[in-house]
Amino acid sequence: MxxxxxxxxxxxxxxxxxxxxxxxxxxxxxxxxxxKQANGSLIAGKNGAELGSALIGQPFSAPQYFWPRPSATADFGYNPMASGGSNAGPTTPDYLKTVGDRVRALRDTGVAGPIPADLVQASASGLDPHITLAAAKLQIPRVARARGLGEETVAELLARAAEERQLGFLGEPRVNVLMLNLALDRLGSLPG
Structure with a gap:
């Protein structure tokens, strides 16, 4: 005792x-x-409502928005509690089918030429908020058409939202999809 x-x-x-x-x-x-970081890097709208986090990918699928990197947690709505990759190897039949379906979906929107990997492959966390500039540039015609804007206007907005490599040499130049789509919404209303 x-x-x-x-x-x-x-x-x-x-x-x-x-x-x-x-x-x-x-x-x-x-x-x-x-x-800001300690509270999740949340982004608030005009009325103070939380629109999302600058650190976690958000689901966008409407043609008037830039689409994010696919999420391995898409069944859960880009849920950070379900974060993680699929663990499927690059030759797994299910993985190849998923990537093939994503490529076909992009082709159906009029995309021609090479498709950047980040538009058809999920990241390790499944929650990436960024896409490469190549992936964003590929989407400019669709977004411009859907919004009734000139491609130059959308390209200019993308250029302003672009982020450089971290520390000048790490990673690729990229853009935060949520921030870019919010900037698009600030441009004005859609036609129709």
Whole structure:
């Protein structure tokens, strides 16, 4: 019994410190130093309603919007709680069928020529908020047609929304799909 009591007291003490005090302290510091990031990098609309996060992909499928990278969690609506890749290999029949279906869907919208991989293959997390500039440029004609805008106008908007490589050399130039689509919506209403 004399060994059990110190063990129980140590368990309680470390539970309070590691499970309560430390997380509260770190969360408080994060909210003070990086308030936007600590709260999920949420983007609010005109009326204050949350439109999404700049860090998590959003589902867009209407022709007047740029489409994001496919999500392995699409059955769950780009749900971060279901984050993860499919673990399917590049020669798996189901994977090849899925990619083939995505290519056909893009071809049905009038896309010709090579299709960037990020428009038909999900990322490892399944929640990427970005697509490459090549993937976005491929969608300009469809988006411009659906919105009744000139392709030059949409291309200019894309150029303004483009993000450079991280640290100048990591990754590819890219664009955040949610931010780009919100900028499109700010241009005005659709024809019709």
């Amino acid at each position: 004399k060994e059990l009591r110190p063990a129980i007291m140590t368990l309680i003490l470390f539970t309070v410190i590691c499970g309560g005090i430390y997380p509260a302290l770190v969360t408080g510091i994060a909210r003070a130093v990086f308030p």
